[in-house]
Amino acid sequence: MPPAAAPTSDTTAPKREKSAPQKALEKLGLQRDIDLALHLPLRYEDETRITRLRDTRDGHTVQVEGVVTDSHISMRPRRQLVVTLDDGSDTVNLRFFSFYPAQQKVLAVGQRIRVRGELRGGFIGREMVHPSFKAVTEDTPLADALTPVYPTSAHLPQTYLRKVVASGLARAHLAEILPPEVLPPGLPSLREALHFLHHPAPEVSLATLEDHSHPAWERLKFEELLAQQLSQLQAQRERAMLRAPALQAEREGLQERLLAALPFRLTEAQRRVVEEIARDLARPQPMHRLLQGDVGSGKTVVAALAAAIAIGAGWQCALMAPTEILAEQHFRKLVGWLEPLGIGVAWLTGSQKGKARKQMLERVASGEAKLVVGTHAVIQDQVEFAKLGLAIIDEQHRFGVQQRLQLRQKLQGGELEPHLLMMSATPIPRTLAMTYYADLDVSTIDELPPGRTPIVTKVFADGKRDAVIERIRHEVEQGRQVYWVCPLIEESEKLDLQNATETHRQLSDALPGRMVGLLHGRMPAAEKAAVMSLFSEGQMGVLVSTTVIEVGVDVPNASLMVIEHAERFGLSQLHQLRGRVGRGAVASVCVLLYTSPLSDTGKSRLKAMAETNDGFEIARRDLEIRGPGEFLGARQSGAPLLRFADLHEDAHWVAKARAAAAVLLDRHPRAAEAHVARWLGGKAEYLKA
Template identity: 75%
Template sequence: MSETARQSTKSAPQRAMERLGLLRDIDLALHLPMRYEDETRIEPVAALHDGDTAQVEGVVRHCQVEIRSRRQLVVRLADDSGELTLRFLHFYPSTQKQLAVGSRVRVRGEVRVGFLGREMVHPTVKRVDEHTPLAASLTPVYPASAQLPQAYLRKAVAAGLSRAPLDEVLPPGVVPSGLPPLREALRLLHHPPPGIAMGALEDHSHPAWQRLKFDELLAQQLSQLQARLERSRLAAPALRDSTLPARLRTVLPFTLTAAQERVVAEIDADLALAQPMHRLLQGDVGSGKTVVAALAAATAIGSGWQCALMAPTEILAEQHFKKLVDWLLPLGLEVAWLTGSRKGKQRQAMLAKIASGQAALVVGTHAVIQEDVVFARLGLAVVDEQHRFGVAQRLALRRKLELQALEPHLLMMSATPIPRTLAMTYFADLAVSTIDELPPGRTPVVTKVFADDKREQVVEKIRDEVARGRQVYWVCPLVDESEHIDLQNATATHAQLSEALPGVSVGLLHGRMAAADKAATMAEFSAGRMQLLVATTVIEVGVDVPNASLMVIEHAERFGLAQLHQLRGRVGRGAVASVCVLLYTAPLSATGKARLRAMAETTDGFEIARRDLDIRGPGEFMGSRQSGDALLRFADLAEDDALLERARELAPKLLREQPAAARAHVQRWLGGKAEFLKA
């Protein structure tokens, strides 16, 4: 039977469960309630207050369809203490039958107290008799979808919980004292007993929650260690040439900072080993990561191997390409250029040079990992702005590298510094090098925040800067991720600024332009023949124009904090005092206020990253949405650092002394997702 036919035989709830990833019994057991309803007690009608959510039992005294502003079913329910009105705006004949006069029913809903007394609108209704028992535990309400009724999901979860293999796989002494067995923890979280402290369940501080968080963190740490162990068994070329890097240093127009020298030494030590490097090079905007990557490439090339450098956008890839050509061409090295826009004979010629080994360094976008790209001797892969690539793309790169007998070394670069807790968690299998100082000559950027009604003053500031011979960026946001609206917005802004600033050369740069037109516009701006560049976020990374002294970011409240910091890094690249203006449209959300405040208060990328993590949480910060799964479902890195430290401390010992238990634990918690953690 085909997959389409198999899907068509499934019910809508079954398909909805699959979309939620509820495939195995353990998946159902770990699908935890988002809240609970208390059906363990009955409240007297007379004791109900406005805004209460309560359960009431009584006998139907009246049931009638009334036509008011709209057709509605009005029911009056009585118990020994008083009468409650039930109102249904959407109902079926079966609802009327269930609520026939004389029926005993149990209803639950939110109480409204008005002129006509107490009422509930659309409560849940259950037909009962005088002996129907109350629920023995709180009723779970699960994350679901429109095609997945709670009643169906509750039955499925209860069945999964009873069948799931929840016996302890961890040896005694591993789980922190005071935490319950896993089976007991899950039973309690799915069906909490009456009288339990709801606060501890809601804020996830209850020991049952702590057990789940610990198990998840331990599985994640074990998975990272397994990845590192697997990689240590692979063979890689030992790259030890020092002659070519020394020659490269002689053509560089600057000397390296102490921080750059330190990370170059760390990378050289890794490259000299006959096992693959897996290192993250992080440094703030403008800290000089490209030259560090160039020296690593020179080591690989001087040792007789090829190097590939992959960047997320054509503009960033082209910036790298130009710098590397300037540095490497005098050394007699050929640099190949490979992007999605390069097609036909040009592309075939490049592919031939790469396959023959004639191209020592290949620079490009994700086109570098396409199937028809074959390297003769790939010894080093460099991935810039690695968090901007989807997890699947990073895995494709790793699989491409696996096709040859020797695994290449992998250097990932990021200008979004990783806070310590994230480095400990998501990058536990990585070595991390940090460039923590800026090269001399970089000037601090002053950041100013203005409401949109100050736009005229900002245009005046642009006029002043241009009169001084300076250049200016004006950045327009993406609107609802729509390229069409994004283009309209940028085009309209370009027209307005061209009109407001006669005699000023105003350029336009956006994602829909052909690569050649983008390159021509950037060349004009870089050469100083264009004073003002209106752009979308295509200029976020890689653009280097030292004469640009003013950056205006329109609708700054729509940008993420890391993106704002990246954009700000396009100015302050020369000796001129630079300003970044953040224009916002009121009203601002709490998140928007926090972002703009952070930008105004600090230019330190590490502090920006820490605040970004606080604002967004780890899943969004890491771009885990690109994988289709948040990599931590239960643990909270801001609150659970003690559990994380415990898991980090125990993981190596468990993997060394009880490898079977470690494997079983990872399989239970991560299943196939362990691959995503290795990307």
């Protein structure tokens, strides 16, 4: 990267406008020399050898050198530059559909050029389409290492990026930070690994570079995982230094009264996790616990019992959910359980306005409301708690990392920190728990309440739509209810809304005399609530919806779930949607409708859904297919996930990095700090959220 201009004494001097390539570098996160050094090639081109045309085969990418014997612009079938190259053993045509006068000069008759591209057969002999090329002389040397091809953007040509990365690599501070006792044996130093990966020798096996199994790659995986583990372990230790209210569950207190009032008995798994949470709440350090359980395993009642401990000890509790529909469902359940016991429950969402909002804020600030339920509105600036002792986040991965950081900052500042309980119906695979959730204690509800019926999953092509509608008619005639879910993807929101509206019209026509509802994200909150109320109360037979019903909606009479364009949903999302049925005593079916052609990923998802109902197995396969982003809510944040290590393939490195992180923090804290700064810069906070 060109060095920054020296500071000038004239403070009124205008700031120099950044060039398009500089802006593009910043967008890729390439601001420090170490960022450039760690920007590794996607693949490599072999420009270390020249192949004679007579020795080449069609379909192969080769580098050839020769003299231009013909160069002309052809207008058929469209404007193009056609160049003939002769290397003394054969000729090849080079075809360019976009070109500039400067390029035509280089490709003029008589010029000697070196060309690299894929050879293929053509109508008038063999050709290369848009090959890379440069002017050479007979003694221009060949490259002595493989040429890197970097991840880039439209404003960053490879030639510019190669120069910038090479200068960043030369300037970057790559001295060994880590003491020998934490380094796995047999790996190169970071400096050696990076220099090698940017410019590998031609004799190196490309396979080991491409599958990341080369020792140079292994060094980077270990370093990256170590920085991530250090960040998590630091967060855990910092949290252990904080103070929180010790919330003791009183014998015959509010928790016991709530248990006695519940219309059902807890499962053994629910009892176990309630005890784990109660032990944490009784300590004077802030709890930082993830409660995970499959769809329908009964996490809400566990949250209610945790809230009862906090409220019984004289503190407030806040419960935050990602959507108003889910927050309202929690609100209804919790009001039904807690208000008869004399507990005031407040409701806070972004759609609340005026007097109603003011009253709720006053109830929260005065401490009259012991439990506050809502969306992310709960953490907005104007919300002040009298005495917050416990914060519960439901479906925590649905909140962006930025929102989770906002919550942590909201909870800080007093002498005592509130306890934090996060809940997820997307079980966290073990390797992910060891990495991105390493600073969390995890409680797992691994048992469904009695009476839940197994769900049969069927996969059909879209051509079977009429048969599916016939099945819906049958279910509705039996007095049962049906969901039909349409995807809603941001980029094509308008189109998808038309799709949902058209499906609603089609089902309304097919089911005369039956109420068919439509629910989507653009509807006003009051209208959404009215539609959900009609469906929940059984007056509406069919609900056509986008994914706003994905999590938490509980209608025991719903027995059929149809998911249109199922190939467009993530695996965990499909599993969540399937969990909306099978909540009563009736056998339930989930139908996945797909549109051909299916990608390999789409096939994998639908196959997994047909093969298993186990949320933990679904989560494991989802991690394999998509990586960790969906579990972490990182898509909304722009926070970096692992770039070099693969959680599925590199679990052994996770364990080694974890052990090394503890040694570094205990014995070499300065090295630990330098290592995190090198790898994460200012982004370490994201990993703590």
